[in-house]
Amino acid sequence: MSDDEGMPRKALRTRRRVSFRRRLLRLTFYVLLLVAGIYAGGFLYFADSVASLQPPANPKADAIVVLTGGFQRIDQAVELLKTGAGRRLLISGVNPSTTGGQIRRNTQSSADLFKCCVDIGHDAMDTIGNANETANWIRNNKYRSILVVTNNYHMPRSLLELRRANPDIEFTAYPVVNSDLKSANWLTNPMVWKTILSEYAKLTIASVREALGAHRASGLRTDGGE
Structure with missing residues (x-):
């Protein structure tokens, strides 16, 4: 029993x-x-x-877009414009209180270059906003290929959002290399570890949202963030 x-x-x-x-x-x-x-x-x-990630040896596109987050990115994008990697540059996600003149002086660029070939975007509030602000700029200028400048750890999510907003456009990554990631012991640096983990979490959420086809906010100030 x-x-x-x-x-x-x-x-x-x-x-x-x-x-x-x-x-x-x-x-x-x-x-x-x-x-x-x-x-x-x-x-x-x-x-x-x-x-x-490494920048391409001979970058070339119709135009260049840089996603703000530090003057290192903007400096690199302006240098690419000067060398003819693209015909025009969009600096996306600039704080509304920051003027084009301030950016020009910080990059030590000529007034003529900024007047003829640089657009300052103040609408984007986040990476999704960068993608939508860039999409509007691309449509207005009828570009077909874009060189994307942002930090290397930010590049995967940036390309994901840009391609979702602009499915017919060719995007080429031009990563600004974070030297801290080259170190073999970067995991022992709390600040670097936190930055990469945060970006990975954001990429995971963006990828899930993309797979589900979920609605997303525009990320633009002109839409009230809706």
Whole structure:
């Protein structure tokens, strides 16, 4: 005779419920452990991928767009414009309080260059806004190919959003290399680790949203952020 056969029905039902809960908790733990492992592996792959990104040797496109976030990016984009990598430059996501004159002086560029060939975009509030602001600029100028300048760790998400907003446009990545990622012990630097982890989380969310075809905000001030 088994133990279950000698037990009252109520006690048997209680025992089975406890056993089921234990199995469910154990399964949940293993699933969470698997998800955490996949996420950690994906993070390390992402970090290695962006650390390996290099600018093209001979960049050339109809025009250039730089996504703001530091003058290192803008300096690089202006230099590309000067060398003829593109006919025109959009600086997307500039703070409304920052003028074109201030940017020109910080990049030590000529007034003639900014007057003829540089557009300042103040509408974008985030990366999605950058993509939509760039899309409007591309349509107005009828460009077909764009050189994208931003930090290497920001490049994958930038290209994802830009291609979603501009599916028929050819985008070429021109990453501004973060020297901290070249170091073999970058994981021991809390600031770098936090930046890369945050960007990976944002890319994951953007990728899931893209896969589901979910609605997204415009990221533009002119739309009230809706």
